[in-house]
Amino acid sequence: MGNRLKRMVALGAAGVLGLSLAACGGDSNDNGNKGPGGNNGEPGEAGGTLTVLQHFPFESSDPNRIYYGVQLASWRRTLYRGLVAFPMSEDPAVANTPVADLATDTGTSSEGGKVWSFTLKDGVKWEDGSDITCEDVQYGASRSFANDVIIGGPTYLLNYVDVKDYPGPYKATPEQQQAFDEAVSCDGKTITFHFNKPWADFPQAIAGLMMADPYKESQDKGDGSKWTILSNGPYKIEGNKWDKNKGATLVRNDQYDPATDDPEQLRLALPDQINWEVNPSDTAGELFNDRLIQDGPKDQAAITWARLNPAQLSQISGPVEDRYLNVVSPYTDYLVLNHKTLTDPAVRKALAVSLNANGYIKATGGSTVAEPAETIINPGVSGSQDNPAFAEDNDNNGDPEAAKAILEEAGVKMPVKIKLAYQKSPTQDKAMAIIQQTWNESGFEVTLDGQGDTYYDVIAQPDKDIDVMWAGWGADWPSAMTVLPPLFDSRPNFSSTTCGNDYGCYESDEVNKLFDDAANAADVDTQVGILQEIDAKLGEDYAYIPLDNQKFNWLRGSKVTGFTTTPASSQYPEIGLIGVAK
Amino acid sequence: MWAYAARRVVIGILLLLALSLVTFILFFASPADQAKLACGKQCTQAQIAVTEKALGYDKPVYEQWAGFAKGVVAGRDFPIDQAQREAAPETVTHCAAPCLGFSKYYGETVNSLIKDYAPISISLAVVAVVLWLFFGVLLGIAAAVTKGSILDRGIVGLTLLVYAFPTFFIGVFFLKYVVVKWGLLDYPYYTPIAEGGVWGWLTNLWLPSLTLALVFLASYVRMTRAFVLESLGEDYIRTAKAKGLNSRAVLFKHGLRAALTPLVTMTGIDFGTLLGGAIITESVFAYPGLGLLTVQSSQAWDLPTVVGIVLIAGSFVVLMNIIVDIAYAFIDPRVRLG
Numbered sequence: 001m002g003n004r005l006k007r008m009v010a011l012g013a014a015g016v017l018g019l020s021l022a023a024c025g026g027d028s029n030d031n032g033n034k035g036p037g038g039n040n041g042e043p044g045e046a047g048g049t050l051t052v053l054q055h056f057p058f059e060s061s062d063p064n065r066i067y068y069g070v071q072l073a074s075w076r077r078t079l080y081r082g083l084v085a086f087p088m089s090e091d092p093a094v095a096n097t098p099v100a101d102l103a104t105d106t107g108t109s110s111e112g113g114k115v116w117s118f119t120l121k122d123g124v125k126w127e128d129g130s131d132i133t134c135e136d137v138q139y140g141a142s143r144s145f146a147n148d149v150i151i152g153g154p155t156y157l158l159n160y161v162d163v164k165d166y167p168g169p170y171k172a173t174p175e176q177q178q179a180f181d182e183a184v185s186c187d188g189k190t191i192t193f194h195f196n197k198p199w200a201d202f203p204q205a206i207a208g209l210m211m212a213d214p215y216k217e218s219q220d221k222g223d224g225s226k227w228t229i230l231s232n233g234p235y236k237i238e239g240n241k242w243d244k245n246k247g248a249t250l251v252r253n254d255q256y257d258p259a260t261d262d263p264e265q266l267r268l269a270l271p272d273q274i275n276w277e278v279n280p281s282d283t284a285g286e287l288f289n290d291r292l293i294q295d296g297p298k299d300q301a302a303i304t305w306a307r308l309n310p311a312q313l314s315q316i317s318g319p320v321e322d323r324y325l326n327v328v329s330p331y332t333d334y335l336v337l338n339h340k341t342l343t344d345p346a347v348r349k350a351l352a353v354s355l356n357a358n359g360y361i362k363a364t365g366g367s368t369v370a371e372p373a374e375t376i377i378n379p380g381v382s383g384s385q386d387n388p389a390f391a392e393d394n395d396n397n398g399d400p401e402a403a404k405a406i407l408e409e410a411g412v413k414m415p416v417k418i419k420l421a422y423q424k425s426p427t428q429d430k431a432m433a434i435i436q437q438t439w440n441e442s443g444f445e446v447t448l449d450g451q452g453d454t455y456y457d458v459i460a461q462p463d464k465d466i467d468v469m470w471a472g473w474g475a476d477w478p479s480a481m482t483v484l485p486p487l488f489d490s491r492p493n494f495s496s497t498t499c500g501n502d503y504g505c506y507e508s509d510e511v512n513k514l515f516d517d518a519a520n521a522a523d524v525d526t527q528v529g530i531l532q533e534i535d536a537k538l539g540e541d542y543a544y545i546p547l548d549n550q551k552f553n554w555l556r557g558s559k560v561t562g563f564t565t566t567p568a569s570s571q572y573p574e575i576g577l578i579g580v581a582k
Numbered sequence: 583m584w585a586y587a588a589r590r591v592v593i594g595i596l597l598l599l600a601l602s603l604v605t606f607i608l609f610f611a612s613p614a615d616q617a618k619l620a621c622g623k624q625c626t627q628a629q630i631a632v633t634e635k636a637l638g639y640d641k642p643v644y645e646q647w648a649g650f651a652k653g654v655v656a657g658r659d660f661p662i663d664q665a666q667r668e669a670a671p672e673t674v675t676h677c678a679a680p681c682l683g684f685s686k687y688y689g690e691t692v693n694s695l696i697k698d699y700a701p702i703s704i705s706l707a708v709v710a711v712v713l714w715l716f717f718g719v720l721l722g723i724a725a726a727v728t729k730g731s732i733l734d735r736g737i738v739g740l741t742l743l744v745y746a747f748p749t750f751f752i753g754v755f756f757l758k759y760v761v762v763k764w765g766l767l768d769y770p771y772y773t774p775i776a777e778g779g780v781w782g783w784l785t786n787l788w789l790p791s792l793t794l795a796l797v798f799l800a801s802y803v804r805m806t807r808a809f810v811l812e813s814l815g816e817d818y819i820r821t822a823k824a825k826g827l828n829s830r831a832v833l834f835k836h837g838l839r840a841a842l843t844p845l846v847t848m849t850g851i852d853f854g855t856l857l858g859g860a861i862i863t864e865s866v867f868a869y870p871g872l873g874l875l876t877v878q879s880s881q882a883w884d885l886p887t888v889v890g891i892v893l894i895a896g897s898f899v900v901l902m903n904i905i906v907d908i909a910y911a912f913i914d915p916r917v918r919l920g
Binding site: 057059060067147148149151152153154155156158159169170171172220221222223224225226227244245246279280281282283284286287290291294296453454457458460476486492495498500 | 612613614615618620621622624625626627629632633635636637660661663665666669670672673675684686687688689690753754757758762763765771865866867868870874878881
């Protein structure tokens with residue numbers, strides 16, 4: 001999450017969070033919503049115009065470059081169908097299992113997960129009326145390799161597809177292209193991916209991300225295609241071009257055939273038109289929710305991706321409360337301990353034992369804004385379970401006496417000086433002061449170090465003098481493979497100038513070996529078991545301390561129907577189910 | 583005179599080149615890893631290196647700047663990687679001189695971005711200037727001619743109060759209360775004349791321009807008042823009065839004419855600055871002008887766009903200064919000798 005998160009946090013109070021497609025268990029909330037995703041508003045009927053109020057700009061409309069979770073989720077329902085997709089279920093167990101979309105099934109694997117095949121359905125078309133072909137999927141996958149042109153999108157395919165030194169379709173020599181075409185091969189309507197190692201959760205990966213979506217080669221102008229859209233979903237863009245700062249109008253795509261789709265599971269596509277209004281102002285999110293609270297005639301058929309801020313939450317009462325959802329988000333915050341400066345395990349353990357997570361959450365806005373986390377793996381990710389190192393005997397208030405006892409027993413001279421870094425904001429200043437206070441009572445002497453926009457670059461430095469760092473993460477798809485290896489596998493993260501996303505410079509041969517085992521697992525269940533083992537080991541080493549799972553607060557206009565969040569929608573409003581009452 | 587003007591222009595160009603070089607140096611002096619930021623979440627060090635090369639950030643700063651300067655003079659083709667241009671000519675973008683660069687973040691040339699965004703900043707600036715000049719000068723004269731009265735104190739006090747509010751506060755107040763809560767006006771969206779006609783263009787500019795104008799208005803009221811009072815105290819005004827001219831003729835024909843000269847200079851420089859983008863106003867109202875472009879490209883560490891905007895904004899200021907300098911030279915021959 002690091003790179004994106006820092007941009008998001010930079011947007012301040014607008015709270016632009018929407019990177020990953022992590023699924024999330026969510027919870028019930030106080031206003032009587034049921035189900036893990038949260039749901040209010042009855043299912044609607046087709047027709048009408050929905051307004052989507054978006055308070056931040058997307059980074060691209062090119063499927064290979066898209067990485068914002070809310071964009072991936074909502075465009076999967078409206079504009080870009082994939083080989084497979086996550087269903088619109090509120091039950092995480094169902095929602096985390098992909099179903100067929102453009103493909104006839106969810107893929108066939110062989111060679112222990114190293115080969116995956118998908119066959120395209122008949123009758124699936126682009127908005128220009130041409131058929132979606134296997135070659136389109138092959139070309140789409142090849143674009144991921146051109147990360148000198150397609151900058152910013154997910155790069156997982158580069159690590160898995162069994163081809164060496166392939167530079168993408170723009171610069172490839174005929175030999176290089178031939179090698180790629182063999183690694184990702186077409187046979188009629190069947191595309192086969194050959195990987196250099198097992199990829200047990202490949203269907204989940206391409207359901208969540210668009211790195212293996214079809215792309216029509218004749219439409220490709222490299223950088224010039226950054227904002228053009230050729231849809232294959234139930235809607236298309238008027239004018240075919242997304243305006244970064246204005247958005248676009250989505251109208252029905254007459255080349256989309258619901259018979260080739262599974263509307264009940266994947267996209268009801270109820271509104272006839274969607275006015276997608278982007279307003280990148282820092283104040284837009286708050287104003288959008290002000291408008292939804294007022295529920296004026298122009299906003300009654302509107303939803304927003306902007307979360308209600310704590311001040312607005314006090315206005316959620318009476319009839320407004322019927323239009324409100326409070327759900328657990330896919331984003332987990334945690335503290336990273338610098339293993340280069342905090343070399344004594346007793347010190348790390350004492351920090352964990354005396355962490356006042358409840359106080360931190362209260363300072364950030366309370367139980368509608370976050371809940372304590374017991375592991376870095378968000379509850380919506382497959383296999384998430386409380387980490388024993390943090391869950392046992394932990395009321396999340398912090399125990400200064402226990403921490404002092406640990407330090408005394410280890411013979412550590414008190415107070416232990418600690419530098420705690422975080423990305424500065426008025427809220428974080430207050431919240432970190434709470435953590436500081438409890439730690440100071442526990443035998444530590446804590447200095448707060450609020451940082452600016454370059455925060456993640458600073459904490460990635462290997463020789464930093466920071467002891468503890470705040471960080472946040474969301475999974476790319478509901479697998480801990482997109483949480484633990486990116487954050488704690490030292491091998492891809494470390495270089496002479498950076499510790500990468502492994503901000504604590506944590507390095508363990510044992511854990512790295514387990515990462516290899518997880519990566520080579522032939523099936524998801526085996527992989528999940530190994531990842532749970534890794535998480536337990538990370539807890540034993542206090543590589544991190546879980547802090548909180550962020551929560552989302554959503555509001556809708558009074559004429560919006562089927563207002564629900566699902567794991568597949570990253571707990572944003574599920575646009576595939578939403579309709580407009582007449 | 584022409585030699586003086588030519589000298590000012592040459593100095594202006596050198597200043598702009600220095601400005602672009604300083605921007606390059608400052609950009610790379612930052613601890614941020616621009617290539618890592620652009621590359622994305624899961625990039626390995628090798629992939630980040632590829633991105634760095636694609637963005638051209640792998641080259642020494644002076645070399646990057648030289649490439650930029652060459653583009654300004656002779657134009658450039660993008661992507662900068664020649665092998666890619668040859669292998670995939672359909673992805674090549676030609677940027678004619680004066681080429682300000684290509685933004686990978688926006689996927690287009692900086693010239694094209696500025697062409698899209700500048701009309702919004704210019705529209706805002708023009709309407710705001712008209713508003714603050716009209717009301718600022720009017721209220722300033724009223725305060726001057728009623729010096730010491732309740733009206734004078736009221737005008738001065740009120741403008742001071744407005745001046746005390748930051749721009750973002752006024753903008754957010756208008757949006758939150760005038761538009762959303764009280765529903766007195768529709769939410770403003772920039773509407774080009776080609777789409778909404780002059781009326782649609784103007785009505786949507788009303789709130790952001792007023793926000794911008796209010797801040798300048800206060801200083802123009804006070805300056806007008808001071809200049810008018812100063813000129814009304816001159817000997818030639820007393821002479822005019824002694825000649826038997828009526829007070830209106832004394833004020834508008836003699837007093838105001840003298841007072842307007844420094845106001846025109848002020849307006850020129852303020853207008854030039856605003857043309858480079860009203861960062862706060864455009865950000866609050868989400869008007870996609872050069873100000874908003876500045877914010878977005880800075881947040882994205884998009885060097886080509888940042889340099890382009892700095893250069894354009896600097897050009898406006900330098901140009902207005904040159905015009906003012908030359909105007910002064912016409913007014914005061916001693917400047918020419920300097």
